[in-house]
Amino acid sequence: MAKSAGRSLPISPFRRIVTDLMQFSRHVPSVAADRRMDLRPLIAARNASPARPGWCVLFSKAFALLGRDYPELRRTYMKFPWPRLYEHPYNVVALNVERQLANENVVLYCLISRPETRTIAALEEIVRRHKEEPVESLRSYQRSIAVSRIPWPLRQAFWWGSLNVFGRRRSHNFGTFSISSIAAQGAGLLHLIPLLTSTLHYGMFDDMGRLDVRLSFDHRVMDGGTVGRILTDLEAMLNREMVSEITADRRRAA
Secondary structure, three states: OOOOOOOOOOOOHHHHHHHHHHHHHOOOOEEEEEEEEEOHHHHHHHHHOOOOOOHHHHHHHHHHHHHHHOHHHHEEEEOOOOOEEEEOOOOEEEEEEEEEOOOOEEEEEEEEEOHHHOOHHHHHHHHHHHHHOOHHHOHHHHHHHHHHOOOHHHHHHHHHHHHHOOHHHHHHHHOOEEEEEOHHHOOOOOOOOOOOOEEEEEOOOOOOOEEEEEEEEEOOOOOHHHHHHHHHHHHHHHHHHHHHHHHHHHHHHO
């Protein structure tokens, strides 16, 4: 009986982008810290709200608000023309949004500038557009396709220059922090290799309303003590400022 043969598959444009990003991410000396957060006040406020804002949006705004008090969250390590830290004047969050194409599921990067100045409802609307509008009309899709078509040697030079030369362009194109979660699929990410200075990721709530929240960070930019304080303050921010805004929105709607 003849043995079954496998097949070779071409690398799609989006797999090519992920491969490139992973190649540069492996140069980041990353460390991960975690905190089990008790978010029962936030769960209760969210459940009472007709809008029921998404968890990525809530974490995005709370983390961006912390960026005002912790400038380390807006900094990035730059290599050229000399090693230095660049500090961006405001936050830019990069959210992962999964979309279905004809032959594969792809992840688009939803970039939102100054999330700390936007309402939860406004952030929800931006994320909704990235989830529902025709994928071909989205800027992140168009840019990914264009970059993937650059020949390999030139594409490597493009990535290196975008990540290591101009801090302002890097923050504008990639974000100052990112949030990634697969909790909607019933799982959590234990370890990430972050491209940015900080990447927030979390899993699923337990029966007591507690959630393991992890922060993978670039150790060249900040230390574990700072990250520990950030995670502690993030829990307070979620249970205080986010609860206040959700409650106020619900009262206005009523």
